[in-house]
Amino acid sequence: MNLKDKIRSIPNWPIEGVIFRDITTVLEDPDAFRHANDLFYERYKDQKIDKIVGIDARGFIFGAVLAYKLNLPFIPVRKKGKLPYKTISAEYDLEYGKDTVEMNEDAIQSGDQVLIVDDLIATGGTIAAAIELVQQLGGIVAECCFLVELPDLGGRKKIPNIPIFCLIEFEGD
């Protein structure tokens, strides 16, 4: 199966000149969704991973399935103000201004091997902040995995030294 063909491309969204890669068509196709989740599982089933971190909100989808299949803890990274317990936080830049993500302060122990899951890497701001959260607690980011990478937006440069795995690439975006 060519997963890339299952992504819906939407021209001029959210702004003129941008092609948005819509992953909901993968979620709504059970064979494609199963295939994507199974590819992640095959990659990580024999690796030393202690915890799965999923990023709010679409990272929850693939992260939760992977955590379930690997029988590992699932740690949500959430937008500011959504987690009720004691949290740590990290900021990242938006086009205009900043945003903040948070994680439970007891979610990761020092030395934990952590896999971070999100649906898409573009400029890399969110994933860099999620890595910072894991590292604040002494965790080691074993890898970051994504359904889709937009390599022209330079996300990898923002997180040097961290292994990245992507199932689909759209160049020329």
Add this chain to the structure above:
Amino acid sequence: MNLKDKIRSIPNWPIEGVIFRDITTVLEDPDAFRHANDLFYERYKDQKIDKIVGIDARGFIFGAVLAYKLNLPFIPVRKKGKLPYKTISAEYDLEYGKDTVEMNEDAIQSGDQVLIVDDLIATGGTIAAAIELVQQLGGIVAECCFLVELPDLGGRKKIPNIPIFCLIEFEGD
């Protein structure tokens, strides 16, 4: 396993006098997370369900695992402005003001039997809006399932005639 014991109760959050039921402790405990997902799966594996709807953001976690296990389409219901394709929308009341949820307009076909998944039912505003979205497209809501119910907040009254299934109940909230 008593799943209720796995929920972390946080007094006076988000406001004085409220006990917040924090489900992240279930997510972070692989045995509890597996148990909850397996209870949902056991309930629905022999039922006639065509599609799983998950509500942004924590409903994505249990909804995605269930869709994967049942090999069914996963349809996200999202906060306004997050879905790039053609959408339908429904409003619901907040304590002050209103909020809007959206769904892809091609996600449900007339006559589809739909299961809606969320982590928690309190006053029932969000789930009522999600039901309205499914029904706008001619879908039939077979059931709504939740990890946690706060029955004293009256959510069931907001969605009469729709079957509800919950794994955990906290009365006296």
